[in-house]
Amino acid sequence: MTGFATQQLHAGSPASRVTPRALPIYLTAGFVLDDFDQAVDHFSTGDGFSYTRVANPTNQAVEQRMAVLEGGAEALLLGSGQAALAVTILGLLQSGDHMLSASSIYEGSRGFFVENLPRLGIQTDFVKDANDPDAWERLIRPNTRVLFAESIPNPKNEVLDIAAVAAVASRHGIAFVVDNTLATPYLVRPLEHGADIVIHSASKFLAGHGAVLGGVIVDKDADRLAYLRDSVALRFGPTPSPLNAFLINQGVETLSLRVERQSANALGVARWLEKQPEVLSVDYPGLESNSYFELAERYLPDGTGSVFSFTLRGGIDEVRRFINALEVFTHMTHLGDVRSLVLHLATTSHNLRTDEQLEEAGIWPGTLRVSIGIEDLPDLVADLERGLTAVRG
Numbered sequence: 001m002t003g004f005a006t007q008q009l010h011a012g013s014p015a016s017r018v019t020p021r022a023l024p025i026y027l028t029a030g031f032v033l034d035d036f037d038q039a040v041d042h043f044s045t046g047d048g049f050s051y052t053r054v055a056n057p058t059n060q061a062v063e064q065r066m067a068v069l070e071g072g073a074e075a076l077l078l079g080s081g082q083a084a085l086a087v088t089i090l091g092l093l094q095s096g097d098h099m100l101s102a103s104s105i106y107e108g109s110r111g112f113f114v115e116n117l118p119r120l121g122i123q124t125d126f127v128k129d130a131n132d133p134d135a136w137e138r139l140i141r142p143n144t145r146v147l148f149a150e151s152i153p154n155p156k157n158e159v160l161d162i163a164a165v166a167a168v169a170s171r172h173g174i175a176f177v178v179d180n181t182l183a184t185p186y187l188v189r190p191l192e193h194g195a196d197i198v199i200h201s202a203s204k205f206l207a208g209h210g211a212v213l214g215g216v217i218v219d220k221d222a223d224r225l226a227y228l229r230d231s232v233a234l235r236f237g238p239t240p241s242p243l244n245a246f247l248i249n250q251g252v253e254t255l256s257l258r259v260e261r262q263s264a265n266a267l268g269v270a271r272w273l274e275k276q277p278e279v280l281s282v283d284y285p286g287l288e289s290n291s292y293f294e295l296a297e298r299y300l301p302d303g304t305g306s307v308f309s310f311t312l313r314g315g316i317d318e319v320r321r322f323i324n325a326l327e328v329f330t331h332m333t334h335l336g337d338v339r340s341l342v343l344h345l346a347t348t349s350h351n352l353r354t355d356e357q358l359e360e361a362g363i364w365p366g367t368l369r370v371s372i373g374i375e376d377l378p379d380l381v382a383d384l385e386r387g388l389t390a391v392r393g
C-alpha cells in the first residue's frame with residue numbers, strides 16, 4: 001500500500017488503448033519512454049516522442065494535414081503566425097544577408113523586418129510593385145537570400161502574380177516565401193505556382209473561429225523544413241499548445257465550407273457597396289471593375305477571399321458614425337473569423353504610419369477594412385445600410 005502523496009500521482013491508469021475518431025489532445029509536456037533501449041533509440045534516430053517542444057502527436061497531425069493541403073513535403077506548426085515568419089526568416093538568413101519583401105504586407109511582418117532584423121545584421125528592401133519582375137531583379141544583391149510576399153495582401157488585395165516572382169527567385173537560386181494567410185490553401189496553393197515555402201497565421205481562416213493563435217510553415221523541401229524544426233524552432237521555442245493544435249485542426253476540417261461562403265458573401269457585400277453614393281471605392285478583386293480581377297481569375301478561381309477595404313467619402317466623423325451604428329459587424333482587429341469584422345485602419349493597426357506612408361499604402365481617412373463572415377448576406381447588407389444611414393446623419 002503506497003502513501004497518499006504517491007497515490008494522488010499514480011493511482012488509476014489511463015484507459016486502455018482506444019481509437020478516438022476526433023483528434024486526441026496530447027496535452028502533455030513529455031512522453032513515457034518505453035524502456036531503456038527505446039530511449040536510446042529515440043535520442044539517436046528521433047523516432048517516437050519524448051518532449052512536446054521536439055514533437056507532439058496532436059501538433060504533428062495538424063502539420064501532416066497542412067503539408068497535404070498546401071502540396072508541400074513537410075510542415076511545422078508554431079504558436080503564432082509571427083512565430084512562423086520569425087522561424088522561417090531566422091532559418092534562411094544570417095548576419096550579413098539581405099532579403100526583399102513586397103511593400104504591401106502585414107504590419108507585424110513589416111515591423112519584424114524593419115525593427116528586429118537589422119539588429120541581427122539582416123537588411124530588408126521593399127518592392128513597391130510586387131507584380132513587376134524587374135522591380136525585384138533591380139534590388140537583388142549577391143547576398144539576397146529570400147524574396148517575401150503575400151498571396152493576397154490586405155487591405156488592398158493586390159493579388160500576387162506568384163509565378164512571376166517565383167521565376168525571379170528561381171533564376172537567382174533564392175528562396176521565395178509566400179504568406180498565404182488571407183487566401184488559404186482552399187483558394188490558392190503557392191507551391192504549385194513555384195513558391196518554395198508557404199507560411200500562415202493559423203489564427204485567421206485555418207482556426208477560423210477567433211479563439212486561438214497559431215502559425216504554420218509548409219516547405220516543398222523536407223530537409224530545409226527539418227532544419228527549421230530541429231535547429232531553429234527547437235531552440236527559439238515557439239511551440240504551440242496541443243490544445244490550440246486541436247482547435248486549429250477542428251477549424252481546418254470546415255475550411256472549404258467557410259471560405260467558399262465567406263468569398264460569396266464578400267462578393268455580395270462588395271457589389272452592394274460599390275453602388276452606394278457614400279462609398280468612394282471598393283478594393284475587392286472579385287469585382288470586374290478591380291484592376292486585379294484578371295489575376296484573381298487566374299489564381300483564385302474558387303473565390304476571391306473574405307477580407308477587403310472600402311473607402312467612405314468624408315473622413316473621421318463619417319467613419320465614427322458608421323462604425324458606431326453597426327450591430328452585426330464586430331468592431332475588432334482580427335481577420336478570417338466566422339463572424340464579420342470591421343476596422344478603421346488609419347487610427348488603429350496603422351496608427352504609427354505617417355500620412356505619406358498611409359497614402360502610399362492606399363489607406364485614406366475614410367478607409368475601412370472588413371473581414372466577411374458566414375452570416376446571411378441580407379443581414380450583412382442591412383447592417384452596412386444602417387451604417388450608411390448614420391453617415392448621412
Ligand SMILES: *Cc1c(COP(=O)(O)O)cnc(C)c1O
Binds near residue numbers: 106
Ligand atoms: C495575422 C497575420 C500574421 C501574424 O499572425 P499572428 O498569428 O497574429 O501572429 C501574419 N501575416 C498575416 C497576413 C496576418 O494576417
